[in-house]
Amino acid sequence: MARQVKVQIELEGGKELKHYTHLRIHQYLNTHHAFEIGVPFSVLEDSSEHFFHQAHQDVCGKTITLSFSPASDKDSFNFTFKGIVTEIVLMNTSDLSNVFLLKGFSPTIVLDDCRTRRTFLQHSLQRIAEAVLDPYPSNLLRRQLKPRTTTDIPYAVQYNETNFEFLNRLTAEHGEWFYYDGRELRLGPPDSGNSVDFSVDGIQLFSLSIGLQPTQQTLTAHDYRQPSDYTSQSSGQTVSGLGQFGSFALQKSEDVFAQASQQLAEWPVYGQSELDELVKTKKSVNATGLLTFSGSGEVPNLLVGGIIDVQGMVLKRDKSSKESFGKYRLIDISHEVDGSGNYQNHFRAVPESAAYPPRNTYYRAPAAQPELAKVSDNNDPDKLGRVKVEFMWGGSDKESDWLRVSSAYTGAGQGALFVPERDAHVMVGYESSRPENPFVIGSLYPKKSGVNYTYSDNNRKVIQTKSGNQLLFVEDANGEQIQISNVNYSETVLTLEFAENGKISLKTPGKIELAGDTIHLKAQTDLTLEAGNELTLKGQTKAKLTSSSSVEVEAPNVKIQADVAAELKADASLKLKGAMVSLNGDAMVEVQAALIKLN
Numbered sequence: 368m369a370r371q372v373k374v375q376i377e378l379e380g381g382k383e384l385k386h387y388t389h390l391r392i393h394q395y396l397n398t399h400h401a402f403e404i405g406v407p408f409s410v411l412e413d414s415s416e417h418f419f420h421q422a423h424q425d426v427c428g429k430t431i432t433l434s435f436s437p438a439s440d441k442d443s444f445n446f447t448f449k450g451i452v453t454e455i456v457l458m459n460t461s462d463l464s465n466v467f468l469l470k471g472f473s474p475t476i477v478l479d480d481c482r483t484r485r486t487f488l489q490h491s492l493q494r495i496a497e498a499v500l501d502p503y504p505s506n507l508l509r510r511q512l513k514p515r516t517t518t519d520i521p522y523a524v525q526y527n528e529t530n531f532e533f534l535n536r537l538t539a540e541h542g543e544w545f546y547y548d549g550r551e552l553r554l555g556p557p558d559s560g561n562s563v564d565f566s567v568d569g570i571q572l573f574s575l576s577i578g579l580q581p582t583q584q585t586l587t588a589h590d591y592r593q594p595s596d597y598t599s600q601s602s603g604q605t606v607s608g609l610g611q612f613g614s615f616a617l618q619k620s621e622d623v624f625a626q627a628s629q630q631l632a633e634w635p636v637y638g639q640s641e642l643d644e645l646v647k648t649k650k651s652v653n654a655t656g657l658l659t660f661s662g663s664g665e666v667p668n669l670l671v672g673g674i675i676d677v678q679g680m681v682l683k684r685d686k687s688s689k690e691s692f693g694k695y696r697l698i699d700i701s702h703e704v705d706g707s708g709n710y711q712n713h714f715r716a717v718p719e720s721a722a723y724p725p726r727n728t729y730y731r732a733p734a735a736q737p738e739l740a741k742v743s744d745n746n747d748p749d750k751l752g753r754v755k756v757e758f759m760w761g762g763s764d765k766e767s768d769w770l771r772v773s774s775a776y777t778g779a780g781q782g783a784l785f786v787p788e789r790d791a792h793v794m795v796g797y798e799s800s801r802p803e804n805p806f807v808i809g810s811l812y813p814k815k816s817g818v819n820y821t822y823s824d825n826n827r828k829v830i831q832t833k834s835g836n837q838l839l840f841v842e843d844a845n846g847e848q849i850q851i852s853n854v855n856y857s858e859t860v861l862t863l864e865f866a867e868n869g870k871i872s873l874k875t876p877g878k879i880e881l882a883g884d885t886i887h888l889k890a891q892t893d894l895t896l897e898a899g900n901e902l903t904l905k906g907q908t909k910a911k912l913t914s915s916s917s918v919e920v921e922a923p924n925v926k927i928q929a930d931v932a933a934e935l936k937a938d939a940s941l942k943l944k945g946a947m948v949s950l951n952g953d954a955m956v957e958v959q960a961a962l963i964k965l966n
Contacts, residue, residue, distance in 0.1 A: 369709035370665035371438035376404065378452075379429040386410050388466060388706045392433065392448055394671045395699040396546045397535055397729045400473035402433065402450050405706075408457075408465035417465065419457060426452045426469055430507070435667040438708060444668040446702075448549040451476060473547045474508045478531035485764035487523040492516045492541060495523060496554055499530045509551035516541045521635070522768040526733040526802035539727035540634070542648035548670045556722070557672040562694055564666075567679035571664030573692070577612055579620045582653045583627035586646050588636035591771065592749065597642045600627060604647040606654045608720040610693065616657035633732065634803040648723065656725035660695040660716040667710050673697050674719050694719035735797035737808065740767070742791045752786050754807060756793060770795070772807040788833055 376384040388405030411422035428451070435446040453476065456468035478500075487495050492514045500510055525533040538545035538554060545554050567573050588597045602621070609617060636642045660677070669675065677692040695716035704710045717725055740756035743766055747753040753769040773796075776782045787793050792811045798804035812820050828840040835855040841848040852860040861879070864872040888894060896902060904910055912918055927933060935941060950956050 369705075369711045370442075370667065371708050372435045372667055372704060372710040373438050374704055374708060375432075375434040375436070377432045377434075378426060379431070382425070384410055390433065390702075390704040392702040393699075394448075394473075394547075394549065394701070396544075396671060396724060397539070397727045399476050399479075399531070400448070400450065400547055400549070400671075402431075402448070402469075402471055404433075404469040406467045406469060408467060411467055422457075422467060423455050426455055428452065430474070431469070431471065435702075435704070435710065444666070446549075446667045446669075449474060473549075475531055475547050475552055477503060477508065478534070479529040482527050482529055483525060483762070484527055484758065484760045485525050485762055486758075486767060487520065487525075487764065488766070488768060489519045489521060490523065491519050492537065492543070493554075495520070495537065496534060499525075499534055500552075511551055511553045511555070513555035514538070514541070514543050515556055516543060521637070522803055524735075524802035526735055528733055532731065535727065536730060536732060539730040542652055542723045544672070544724045545727075546671050548672050553672060557696060559674075559719075562674035562676040562719075563669060565662065565664060565675040565677045567662075567677065567692070571662065571666070573660060573662035573677065573679075575612070575692070576659045576661065577616045578657055578659070579616060579623050580653065580657060581624040581628065582617060582620045582650055582657075583624060584646065584649065585627045585629050586632050586642060586649075587630075588632040588642050590635075590637055592637070592751070597636065597639050599639070599642045599646040601646050601650040602627070604643070604650050606647075606651045608718065608722045609654055609658070610718045610720055613654065613658040613718050613721070617654045620657060631799065633799065634801055651721075651723040652726050655717050655721040655723050658718055660693075661714070662716075663711065663713045665711055667702065667712070669697055669700050669712060669714060671697055671700060675716060696721070698725060733802060734800040735802040735805075736800075737794055737796045739811070740793055740795045742787045742789050742793060745786050745789060752784055754787055754793075756795060756805075756807070758795070767795075767805055770805050770807050773809060 374387065374390060376387060376390075378384065384404075384406055386407050387410075388407065390402070390404050392400065392402045394400045411425060412420055431450050431452055433448045433450070435444070437444060450471045450473050452469050452471040454468075454470040456470065458466050458468060460466055487498070490498070493512050496510075496512050496514070500508070500512075523537065528536065534554070535545060543554060544557055547553070565571060565573075583601050585598065585600045587599075589595070590597065606614075606617060632642060632645060636645065662677075666675075674694055674696055676694050678689055679692055680687045681690045696719045697714055697716045700712055700714035702710070702712050738758065740758045742754050743757045744755040745753075747769060749769070751769075751771070753771050755769055756767045758765045758767065772786060774783050774785070787807065787810050792813055794808040794811055795805050796808045798806065824843075826842045829837060831837040831854070835853045837850070837852050837854050839848075839850040839852070841850065847865045849863040850860055851863075858877040860875055860877075862872075862874045864874065866872070904912075
């Protein structure tokens with residue numbers, strides 16, 4: 368037996384549809400509500416018409432309000448649902464008459480108007496939701512945003528998602544309630560106030576399901592900024608608000624499915640406490656769905672997110688008494704009214720005391736793909752060689768957080784450091800394909816006039832800085848070379864050439880200066896210093912030329928001059944020999960020895 372209700376159907380602009388053949392409304396958590404109304408042809412078109420003439424213009428895209436009220440004075444309830452007509456269907460029935468089907472969704476459907484990409488840096492969940500919903504008029508989509516999560520999210524990305532998909536994903540990841548209740552969009556814990564009585568009396572029926580599912584998991588995360596590795600196990604987390612049967616289902620689930628799943632945290636986690644909170648959220652969400660209350664009845668004023676107080680008559684010792692079966696929060700409900708006003712519904716609910724919603728079955732994480740970006744900042748405040756980039760997206764919210772740069776070789780205090788310059792084009796990849804985990808794969812060359820990136824036979828490799836410092840590796844028929852230069856100064860080229868016999872040549876057309884506290888040149892066999900013009904050896908304090916065997920100085924003319932004194936000394940013998948030897952002293956020449964022999 369169904370309850371009699373009065374149905375009021377009002378289109379935007381005040382037009383009321385007084386006749387209908389049937390009405391269905393399907394309401395769920397985490398997705399759009401849907402409705403369907405059968406309307407006789409004559410309600411929307413003139414009886415002389417047989418096809419679309421005016422009906423589609425009157426209803427498509429219009430808001431519609433569906434209300435249920437009591438058919439008798441004995442009842443007291445009020446149900447209202449607001450939606451948007453998105454489809455009109457003209458159907459022919461078996462009696463050859465025509466009927467219209469009006470189909471549509473809750474106003475949340477407008478949040479699926481486009482897919483976009485944008486970033487949010489250091490925003491709370493509420494600020495993100497407000498920014499996403501800001502373009503939509505509040506009279507079309509009323510909203511109540513009171514998330515439990517109040518801390519700022521360091522980096523959130525809407526990645527090729529509609530606004531609804533993005534908010535749905537973000538709230539699911541933080542264990543937040545997110546739903547449309549028929550009147551407004553809600554984000555955050557539902558109201559815990561009034562409940563609707565639901566009496567199990569043979570007409571209104573129920574079933575209570577206690578199901579076991581795997582709930583145990585171990586999450587790991589790495590924070591490169593510390594650096595630290597974190598591990599958190601769900602077995603160490605308690606879940607409140609499950610009640611007697613929910614707690615039983617959770618305990619039995621852990622007993623039966625004893626092995627914990629091993630997973631990486633899906634997005635960046637900073638600190639052990641943050642990972643513990645993530646594990647607790649996942650466990651709580653899974654636990655909420657272990658106990659499900661399902662029912663069917665004729666109470667019209669049931670809303671998604673609302674509370675029902677379930678009571679039934681039980682027989683004890685030939686006496687019946689009313690007993691409470693608990694309070695439950697509705698997570699989906701279907702309303703049906705036939706053309707005579709007979710109402711019935713079917714619904715599912717979870718324990719009212721559960722702090723977290725059940726698992727979001729509409730949750731979809733986007734798979735990020737490598738993409739091009741431009742470096743916007745490389746002055747990393749933490750000195751980690753990171754960069755910020757601007758993605759090639761439309762809109763203004765397209766700057767990333769600080770991204771690490773992939774390197775061919777790196778380690779703690781070691782490796783190769785090449786930080787991309789500002790305005791450089793880089794390829795960005797994503798760890799685990801998550802848009803919150805970007806990193807720079809490498810740089811890509813742009814086309815620039817006068818710059819050559821291609822050499823014949825690919826025989827040159829170059830490293831060049833923005834100021835023109837260049838390291839060039841040359842491999843061709845003339846031999847192998849390494850050139851160090853600055854492209855802005857043509858004479859500053861230092862060339863290292865390598866020969867097959869092991870010879871290495873160091874050449875430059877300019878001047879080479881070697882400076883240091885101590886410079887030591889050593890050769891295993893021979894060391895030759897050769898100058899085209901003048902060779903100068905100079906020591907500020909002392910110049911010393913030694914050999915373990917002999918020292919020879921040869922030249923057409925040899926001149927040794929001292930400003931104060933000059934001394935030639937040999938421990939054995941000293942010979943001065945020449946075709947002519949002249950000893951000349953401006954004041955005196957003194958020759959001393961135990962024996963002096965002249966000629």
